[in-house]
Amino acid sequence: xxxxxxxxxxxxxxxxxxxxxxxxxxxxxxxxxxxxxxxxxxxxxxxxxxxxxxxxxxxxxxxxxxxxxxxxxxxxxxxxxxxxxxxxxxxxxxxxxxxxxxxxxxxxxxxxxxxxxxxxxxxxxxxxxxxxxxxxxxxxxxxxxxxxxxxxxxxxxxxxxxxxxxxxxxxxxxxxxxxxxxxxxxxxxxxxxxxxxxxxxxxxxxxxxxxxxxxxxxxxxxxxxxxxxxxxxxxxxxxxxxxxxxxxxxxxxxxxxxxxxxxxxxxxxxxxxxxxxxxxxxxxxxxxxxxxx
Numbered sequence: 001x002x003x004x005x006x007x008x009x010x011x012x013x014x015x016x017x018x019x020x021x022x023x024x025x026x027x028x029x030x031x032x033x034x035x036x037x038x039x040x041x042x043x044x045x046x047x048x049x050x051x052x053x054x055x056x057x058x059x060x061x062x063x064x065x066x067x068x069x070x071x072x073x074x075x076x077x078x079x080x081x082x083x084x085x086x087x088x089x090x091x092x093x094x095x096x097x098x099x100x101x102x103x104x105x106x107x108x109x110x111x112x113x114x115x116x117x118x119x120x121x122x123x124x125x126x127x128x129x130x131x132x133x134x135x136x137x138x139x140x141x142x143x144x145x146x147x148x149x150x151x152x153x154x155x156x157x158x159x160x161x162x163x164x165x166x167x168x169x170x171x172x173x174x175x176x177x178x179x180x181x182x183x184x185x186x187x188x189x190x191x192x193x194x195x196x197x198x199x200x201x202x203x204x205x206x207x208x209x210x211x212x213x214x215x216x217x218x219x220x221x222x223x224x225x226x227x228x229x230x231x232x233x234x235x236x237x238x239x240x241x242x243x244x245x246x247x248x249x250x251x252x253x254x255x256x257x258x259x260x261x262x263x264x265x266x267x268x269x270x271x272x273x274x275x276x277x278x279x280x281x282x283x284x285x286x287x288x289x290x291x292x293x
Contacts, residue, residue: 003074003100004133004162004185005225006039006204007218009211010047012252013061014265021057023064025265030068032264033211037218039204041065042103044078046140047208047252052270066098076133076206080105084120088127101131103164103206108141114149125157132159137166137189147175154184164189164206170196177201191243195236198224208251209243212258213291242287249280257284 011033014025030041043065044050044058053061062077069075079094079102081087087104096102107120125132134153138144144167153160165173166189173193176186177200185203188194194205198221210217216235223232246254253269257276260267261284267275276284 004040004076004187004203007037007210007214007221008040008042008076008187008204008206009033009038009214010042010045010189010206010208011065011211012256012259012265013044013048013053013057014256014259015268015270017266017268019268019270021061022265023060026061026064027068029211029259029264030065033214034069034072036214038073038210038214039218040074040076040100041069042076042078042206045103045135045206046105046137047255048078049252049270049273050078062099074100076101076103078103078105078135080135082107082110084123087120087124091124091127091129096130099130101133101161102128103133103135105135105137106141106143106145108143111143114146117143117145117149118152121153121160122157125153125160128159130159131161132157133185133187134160134163135166135189136163139166139168144172147172147179150176151179151181151184154181161185162187162203165197166190168193173197173202174200191247192240195220195224195232199227199229199232208255209239209246209258212255212262212264213239213242216291238291242284242291245280245284245287249276250274254280254284257281258288261285261288 014022016022077099136145150163162185164187168190188197188205191209220232220235253276256267259265269275
């Protein structure tokens with residue numbers, strides 16, 4: 001599964017001032033990433049504000065990205081939720097012919113037991129015609145998918161090929177890396193922890209920050225995959241301030257503030273999120289200038 005090694009990015013959904021989707025900015029962002037080292041793109045994740053995107057908008061966003069990408073890098077589509085039947089219905093109703101895998105979040109809000117999480121993904125596995133990347137983000141779902149459940153799914157279902165682990169839990173990462181099947185991928189969803197995860201045997205990252213600084217971020221990840229820790233950490237240290245800033249208010253307001261400073265998109269988000277504060281935007285500009293020096 002080398003197609004999901006390296007740097008994936010959880011791409012934002014750019015909006016115009018009237019809150020409509022800015023498809024021009026979206027296509028430009030895809031090109032910017034593909035041309036600067038991003039290995040694959042994740043569509044309609046949390047960073048893409050998936051919860052406030054309509055079904056029709058999601059289709060249009062996906063088509064814009066497919067067209068702009070033009071087959072250059074693999075594409076992953078977010079299809080998940082806490083209603084198993086609805087997730088399966090969306091999978092069956094979606095044209096996945098240009099999609100390499102789906103990213104499916106562990107059920108949120110309902111707080112199922114581990115057996116419920118297992119049965120949820122078993123049903124999704126049986127319904128999906130493409131590979132599945134599990135997504136564990138307990139800070140958003142209010143329940144943690146345990147390493148035992150993740151590895152049980154990895155061993156039981158051939159099309160469950162990876163997990164995006166975003167619990168900010170080093171011990172959990174290490175348990176997954178120690179006990180995983182050889183061909184199962186541990187992908188970090190924590191920009192601040194990813195280098196350590198990669199050096200310990202992880203496959204790479206699905207990054208938020210990476211879409212704004214793809215050259216630096218992908219170089220860091222590639223050096224990590226090569227075991228060149230000293231060189232990789234030199235880049236990590238340079239990115240630390242910006243990484244901290246983009247998560248200081250909310251995601252994706254922070255990364256949209258960075259992309260606005262780079263003239264790649266506006267910082268507009270949809271309620272209930274609010275865009276980055278003036279103070280955060282000023283600090284982002286300072287961090288970007290420091291990064292350039």
